[in-house]
Amino acid sequence: MHASPFGDWDGSAAQARGLQSRLAAQVELEDRLPARVRWIAGFDVGFEEAGAVTRAAAVLLDAQSLQPIETHVARVPTRMPYVPGLLSFRELPALLDALARLSQPPDLVFVDGQGIAHPRRLGIAAHFGVTTGLPSIGVAKKRLAGQFEPPGDAPGDRSPLRDRGAHIGWALRSRARCNPLIVSPGHRVSIDGALDWTLRCLRGYRLPEPTRLADRLASRRGTIEVAPALF
Secondary structure (H helix, E strand, O other), X not given: OOOOOOOOOOOOHHHHHHHHHHHHOOOOOOOOOOOOOXXXXXXXXXXXHHHOEEEEEEEEEEOOOOOEEEEEEEEEEOOOOOOOOOXXXXXXHHHHHHHHOOOOOOOEEEEEOOOOOOOOOOOHHHHHHHHHOOOEEEEEXXXXXXXXXXXXXXXXXXXXXXXXXXXEEEEEOOOOOOOOEEEEXXXXXXXXXXXXHHHHOOOOOOOOHHHHHHHHHHOOOOOOOOOOOOO
16 A cells, blocks of 8 residues: 555645645655565556557566566556656656556665655655655656766766755666766765665676566567566
8 A cells, every 4th residue: 555646746746746746855865675685576668649648557576586476567647748857747647557457565675766866856866766665766868856977988987966055866877878866865865875776786787686577678679588486
């Protein structure tokens, strides 16, 4: 079960920003993962029917092998246009639907998008984490808030992302000759923990495996072979 993601939101952008600021105060930036992380889930969102349908993909992986165990796609009507900084109000309902389809609750969640690396410190991964109570990490392809020095060219090189004097994430070179990813904690994961887990989940591609596979499903670029798992 999870709480309502939007409370008594009236649908306006102004109230959405105020709700973000209030929910950001609930974000926990300490590692509160199980002693043994067994299941990791990746989430991403795409759109169908010229944007009228929001398509959320969820992939459950074995944390040790990163082998996908389950995949699900949830489709819900799109109820809000894209507004910069308010992505979760557009995409979170579909993501929560996809989460509910998993037969096993994940110990850690990766979301394609920002965690606290957001102007009000509540990107979609942070909103997802606060709503569900699940430890979450945001891995975004572009910067939304803060500044960073370009990291080195080697995979694994990183530099801190800072905004108004606060360390809010990392610019991570995940693959040579690729633009850096923006990695930040969403909820119940530390700044360093978000980086560590992202590095653990890299397998030679630009994106870590959980969001790489979810991105493939969300964008309809093919199917994913899954391995049987004994829960």
